[in-house]
Amino acid sequence: MFRFPAVERHGIVWAFNGEEPLFDIPHLPYPEEEMVVRRTVLKEMPVEPWLVQAHTMDLQHLSLPHDFTLDEDPNDSVRVGPYSVGFDLRARLRGGPHFDVRVDIHGTNIFWQTGTLDGRWFFWIAPLAIPGPGRSRATFVYGARREDGEDTAATEAFLDRARTAMMALFDDDTPVLGTIRFRPGLLTHSDRTLARYLEYVRKYPRDNPARAFLT
Numbered sequence: 001m002f003r004f005p006a007v008e009r010h011g012i013v014w015a016f017n018g019e020e021p022l023f024d025i026p027h028l029p030y031p032e033e034e035m036v037v038r039r040t041v042l043k044e045m046p047v048e049p050w051l052v053q054a055h056t057m058d059l060q061h062l063s064l065p066h067d068f069t070l071d072e073d074p075n076d077s078v079r080v081g082p083y084s085v086g087f088d089l090r091a092r093l094r095g096g097p098h099f100d101v102r103v104d105i106h107g108t109n110i111f112w113q114t115g116t117l118d119g120r121w122f123f124w125i126a127p128l129a130i131p132g133p134g135r136s137r138a139t140f141v142y143g144a145r146r147e148d149g150e151d152t153a154a155t156e157a158f159l160d161r162a163r164t165a166m167m168a169l170f171d172d173d174t175p176v177l178g179t180i181r182f183r184p185g186l187l188t189h190s191d192r193t194l195a196r197y198l199e200y201v202r203k204y205p206r207d208n209p210a211r212a213f214l215t
């Protein structure tokens, strides 16, 4: 039997697909006791996790369908490491809220966003499980710090606003997630960050350490 390395953090049990974890699950800047945190498990989606994250790294989609008004070009802030990629996003969303967030993809299936909505800090993380070939199931974990003297209801009201903003983005993305196909040779200069992500995925270590157990 193969035992996947596992750790519990942010209310989730994380398992690493390998003998030893190649990276740690990031910590949040505040302990959970100081925050109001919500967790939601979504229905399965007919798309693999790496493709969902490819959509995140397709920075052209920030303009269409999301209709962001960008303060600066997020392509200029792209970070590519061996086990994570990311960018900074400063923009006004449709309807007026302002995002100043750091977006990271850890591995090929963990969406990690921290930053501010209209100047107030929140986080939104979305690990995607793989319930079967060609499928994803997301867990949304999001929260905000309870500010000094603030009652929980006020923090919850802010989280409602953050959820509304994020779910509007998710609703924009959902119809296209199952339709994404890439054909080598067709990317343009405007797709340069997506191209860097695809190169990252190509190089990303892959393994099935449980194959002897599964077959």
Ligand SMILES: [Fe+2]
Pocket: 055, 056, 061, 066, 169, 173
């Ligand atoms: Fe999106």
